[in-house]
Amino acid sequence: MIPGATVNSSMHFSFIFSEQNGGSAFDTSGKPSFTSQGMIDGVRQYVDLLSKYKVVNPSAAQYSETAQAAAEFARGDAAMYMAQTSAINVMSKNGMQPDQYGIVPIPAPAGKQPIGSFVAGSNISIFKNTKHLDEALQFVKFMTSAEEQQILNKAYTSLPAVTGVPAAFTDDKEKLDAFTTILADQSKPLPLISGIQAFQANVGGAVVGLIGKAATGATISDGDIRSALEQAQQKMATTK
Amino acid sequence: MAMTQTGRPTQTMGGPRPAVSAAKPRRKWFTWRKSTPYLLILPAVLLELLIHVIPMIVGIWMSFIELTQFFITNWGEAPFSGLGNYEIALDFSGPLGWQLLRSFGLTLAFTLLTVGISFGFGMSAALALQRFGRGRGLIRTLFLIPYALPAYAGIITWKFVLQRDNGLLNELLMNLHLTGDRPFWLIGSNAFVSVVVVSIWQQWPFAFLMIMAGMQVIPDDVYEASAIDGANTWQQVRHITLGMMRPINAVLVLLLFLWTFREFNTPFVLFGPTPPESANLLTAHIYNSSFITWNFGLGSAMSVLLMLFLILVAGLWALWNRRVNRDA
Numbered sequence: 001m002i003p004g005a006t007v008n009s010s011m012h013f014s015f016i017f018s019e020q021n022g023g024s025a026f027d028t029s030g031k032p033s034f035t036s037q038g039m040i041d042g043v044r045q046y047v048d049l050l051s052k053y054k055v056v057n058p059s060a061a062q063y064s065e066t067a068q069a070a071a072e073f074a075r076g077d078a079a080m081y082m083a084q085t086s087a088i089n090v091m092s093k094n095g096m097q098p099d100q101y102g103i104v105p106i107p108a109p110a111g112k113q114p115i116g117s118f119v120a121g122s123n124i125s126i127f128k129n130t131k132h133l134d135e136a137l138q139f140v141k142f143m144t145s146a147e148e149q150q151i152l153n154k155a156y157t158s159l160p161a162v163t164g165v166p167a168a169f170t171d172d173k174e175k176l177d178a179f180t181t182i183l184a185d186q187s188k189p190l191p192l193i194s195g196i197q198a199f200q201a202n203v204g205g206a207v208v209g210l211i212g213k214a215a216t217g218a219t220i221s222d223g224d225i226r227s228a229l230e231q232a233q234q235k236m237a238t239t240k
Numbered sequence: 241m242a243m244t245q246t247g248r249p250t251q252t253m254g255g256p257r258p259a260v261s262a263a264k265p266r267r268k269w270f271t272w273r274k275s276t277p278y279l280l281i282l283p284a285v286l287l288e289l290l291i292h293v294i295p296m297i298v299g300i301w302m303s304f305i306e307l308t309q310f311f312i313t314n315w316g317e318a319p320f321s322g323l324g325n326y327e328i329a330l331d332f333s334g335p336l337g338w339q340l341l342r343s344f345g346l347t348l349a350f351t352l353l354t355v356g357i358s359f360g361f362g363m364s365a366a367l368a369l370q371r372f373g374r375g376r377g378l379i380r381t382l383f384l385i386p387y388a389l390p391a392y393a394g395i396i397t398w399k400f401v402l403q404r405d406n407g408l409l410n411e412l413l414m415n416l417h418l419t420g421d422r423p424f425w426l427i428g429s430n431a432f433v434s435v436v437v438v439s440i441w442q443q444w445p446f447a448f449l450m451i452m453a454g455m456q457v458i459p460d461d462v463y464e465a466s467a468i469d470g471a472n473t474w475q476q477v478r479h480i481t482l483g484m485m486r487p488i489n490a491v492l493v494l495l496l497f498l499w500t501f502r503e504f505n506t507p508f509v510l511f512g513p514t515p516p517e518s519a520n521l522l523t524a525h526i527y528n529s530s531f532i533t534w535n536f537g538l539g540s541a542m543s544v545l546l547m548l549f550l551i552l553v554a555g556l557w558a559l560w561n562r563r564v565n566r567d568a
Contacts (some may be wrong), residue, residue, distance in 0.1 A: 005427070005511070005512050005514065006512070007512075007513060007514055007532075057405070058404075058424075059403070059404045059405045061424075061427050062403060062404065062424070062426045062427055064511065064512025064513070064514075065512070127313050128313075129313055129314060194309075194310070197309065197532075197533055197534055198533040198534075198535075201528075201532045201533045202533070204514075205513075205514045205528065208514045209514065209516075209517065212427040212428065212516050212517075213428075215424065215427055215428070216424055216427060216428035216429075231335040234334060234335050234336075235335060235336060235529065235533075
């Protein structure tokens with residue numbers, strides 16, 4: 001189950017699968033390289049789940065929020081669900097407790113890079129022109145302190161952003177270890193560029209469009225994927 | 241002023257000041273009588289400036305600068321780009337410009353369909369309800385519910401109804417064996433139909449309300465006179481009802497057009513921030529290609545273009561309306 005019409009999830013999975021295929025969304029100088037073969041193969045791999053291998057219910061193309069996809073899984077209408085740790089929260093609200101499902105890293109097809117996730121999350125920033133620099137720094141120190149990280153990550157069922165704080169988003173040790181291993185061994189960091197929001201909106205939006213087309217029965221050729229990613233890259237140029 | 245026989249003029253009209261023979265009477269610059277109307281509308285004017293006019297002017301100013309996420313905290317530092325944003329928006333060879341043009345066409349079709357059908361429904365319902373005796377109040381209330389419902393609540397309900405697998409619409413179609421397999425209503429080409437239907441569902445009660453109010457003004461004896469002259473119902477409707485309601489109908493159609501063209505809630509809630517191609521309405525497209533990437537300058541430029549188009553429409557309507565009023 002995938003949240004097919006959710007822009008940020010589409011970007012996430014495009015990124016993960018393109019890393020599996022050795023591609024990269026941005027080149028070394030930070031310029032977008034969406035039309036690199038790795039990116040195209042990655043998006044192809046994602047869209048094929050629905051269009052070629054038909055392991056995803058085409059209705060997933062309607063889900064514009066991850067909560068809808070999580071609810072499908074929790075109801076038992078899907079056997080697998082690709083998600084983040086925050087899904088643990090959503091599923092327990094939908095009545096599915098952690099002991100009713102298992103967690104594995106997103107697999108890579110044979111011969112591809114074993115990347116199952118990316119490193120990114122909610123950020124905290126201090127504005128350049130702040131009038132209260134000391135107070136802001138103190139607040140950041142507080143939010144990244146071990147104590148507060150434990151509280152926050154328990155509530156949001158997420159992984160701590162600082163070293164030295166053990167993951168504690170669930171009581172099941174196996175699940176904790178699964179995610180910690182994924183973070184340590186099988187993740188690539190999301191590029192630290194200023195246009196990351198535009199990347200998410202443009203690539204995510206392009207992939208949502210492709211999934212929508214695939215769901216209504218159209219076959220998606222490599223050319224379709226390439227032109228969709230090209231348009232996304234052109235749109236990136238308008239936002240500096 | 242009456243001249244008496246003694247030759248001295250007497251003032252017949254009462255006035256605030258007595259007639260002075262030599263000096264010209266001083267005019268008071270500020271009188272309560274002259275200022276009261278202006279004072280009464282002053283709060284409304286101030287609020288209108290604050291809530292409508294000033295934000296609009298700021299928005300137009302935003303379209304001339306490159307207001308991106310880097311300058312959000314200090315708008316004054318954003319670089320001036322003149323018509324740069326407009327050039328990007330209107331560059332029809334690039335993906336953004338071409339999609340803008342396509343969105344514009346789609347939105348025009350959407351608006352004409354929605355306004356036409358809403359007006360038709362409103363007129364039919366108002367005509368039908370005129371002859372109704374009992375139960376008129378109840379039916380009127382039922383008809384007005386979609387308009388009174390909070391917009392998001394109604395549209396989210398429609399979103400559930402239009403789901404492919406377990407939505408009410410497909411359940412109905414399946415049970416009545418009307419189609420072979422379940423169609424998609426929220427993606428693909430049917431999405432246009434969905435957004436038109438939901439818009440009509442929201443708008444037609446307003447048309448119904450206005451037309452009903454307008455019909456009350458027409459006196460009954462005009463109908464009676466025409467019946468005596470041998471007019472049948474259709475002729476009565478065409479010449480008397482529509483004829484006498486021309487000014488009201490003109491305003492109604494203009495309002496509906498302007499509101500529907502700017503409609504954002506419906507496509508945004510039904511389809512999320514990335515609507516399918518067939519239902520990529522202008523406001524949703526503007527949001528999707530600019531605000532979602534924090535490029536407020538570009539978004540404002542596209543919004544200003546939208547505003548210019550609507551001003552053009554309103555201007556053309558005003559010209560046409562003057563001719564109508566002269567003829568009527």
